[in-house]
Amino acid sequence: MKTRTLFEKVWDQHVVSEAEGQPPLLYIDLHLIHEVTSPQAFDGLRTAGRKVRRPERTVATVDHNVPTEPRGTPITDAIAAKQIEALQQNCREFGVRLFDIDSADQGIVHVIGPELGFTQPGMTIVCGDSHTSTHGAFGALAFGIGTSEVEHVLATQCLPQRKPKSMLIKVAGELGPGVSAKDLALGIIAKIGTDGATGHVIEYAGQAVRSLSMEGRMTLCNMSIEAGARAGMVAPDETTYAYVKGRRFAPRDWDSAIERWKALPSDANAGYDAVVELDAAQLSPFVTWGTNPGMVVPVSERVPELSAMKTDAERNAARRMFEYMGLEPGKRIEHITVDRVFIGSCTNSRIEDLRAAAKVARGHRVSSKVRAMVVPGSQAVKRAAEKEGLDQVFRDAGFEWRESGCSMCLGMNPDILQPGERCASTSNRNFEGRQGRGGRTHLVSPMMAAAAAIAGHFIDVRNWEFRN
């Protein structure tokens, strides 16, 4: 029989129909919903007199808009409140399970899916959100869709999809101390560019990827979209099984699930449309300097010189970028001071991320010039962190400890940057205005963000003085 990749196996298992002249129809196992990209989809159903075909495969939560002040504080933004109410109303009307704002399981949709055990190897998962790629860490085929497609999946539990191409990213060796999954993700984007994987599903493999925890794999797959990819995947293994086991919605018939999952990894010699190889030992902590995630350099280096750009178009784009970012070409990254620090988002707000940041923060004080906040990805992460005393470490150091949600990753709630403010952020996008109009975002790992909060400027966390 023909050898197949992980992606091809999951794909093949979900093709419902392949009619002549039409794209294959793909069955969707799990549909995640949030308040921002779903109201128009439910409206569409109502207008057409359609139902949600499989409410038992659909899960909703509120995350993008929710304030991170203590729960129970009224939502002052009337339009945001209306959007949250619309989701509540739609879930009631169409019979969809909602993890609402006051639920003990509320959180960023890409954090709670895995945490509750919804996300499982071999599944197809979609959500009206580009970072759905996160769930690929479990060996699921998970990708973001637009609102029309949300409506399509609600109505039919299927999506017509052209089969994407496949790309293998193989990372040899091990990440050094102080170098995290986030740095690996940024290093990959630095290498292939923000459109380097457009039209492809990435499979991450190699020793460095195998050694990552599930949290690390999620961070890596999360950023796949920042390289243009449709999805990112990691083959399931013992690390995956150990994470899923015992979670609330994990399979009950565990042995048969394991048996199915064991058949998923790519066959030896399976072919890919593209292959990229990296050596983990060459990577260092990264800091972005521009307004897309591909504009990134190691912390020990400098903002690039204009002469380093190859074309006029690149030079012009870089000039705009320097002006927007308030940076001079050639400036040392470690000399860039920050006003704000944000530790959170679906990229880096899981318990392991908070542990890493707390380890750096312990026994130190946030710089008097910096306002720093920690926003756990979910209520469950928040509880776990509090149980370990991480909240106290952060508070003692002068970080704000907030309620779960997307928060300053995109600033749809009151957590935003003021014009000109500079932020070290563990999120995934440094686009112009992403964290607030005129705001300047530098993407970094949780450890690097915590270190920047304390030092008041970027600093190589490999030289950090850890205190107990």
Add this chain to the structure above:
Amino acid sequence: MKAFKVHKGKVAPLHRANIDTDQIVPKQFLKRIERTGFGEFLFYDWRRDQNGQLDPGFPLNHSRHKGASILVTGKNFGCGSSREHAVWALDDFGFRAVIAPSFADIFANNCVKNGVLTIVLSEAEVAQLVERATKHEDYQLTIDLQDCEVRDEHGFSAGFQVDEFTRHCLLNGLDDIGLTLQHEREITAYEAVHPAPVRLVS
């Protein structure tokens, strides 16, 4: 969706690479629960200054590009967030087609669903169109989806490729949920042998 067959319209150039959906429609406008009315928010932070005044330097604000229905722009257009609001904003503003050297996947999908055509031309062809749109007053293009061709009245013409099924749907303005539902028997048969892997009652 709206049908797209042949469209003739004015061109607006915005020659920047990697324009992300956060720029096309900033997040502060994503809270509306309707599909309509997003046009005024298109490129909001670029079109308007801090006080909400139109910036005369921004190409879309030039009087000569007023009423444009075809946007010509740089590579990797529409990258980033999956927000379909970006397409609703372009559509509501009056754009029927976007021409670029490449598009982000989710954005291109979202366009099709709204009857907005994305056309991939080479970097050189895009540069030519930008130059012409800047040089000629009232520069227009004709986009012919039947022949898969873009042309102007000054001798420019270029063929483009579009997926045959997408073309069929656009030409006929088909509702693709309706098309999927024609496979009801196959979907039901699939579900019969693939029970839901998740128990939503714990």
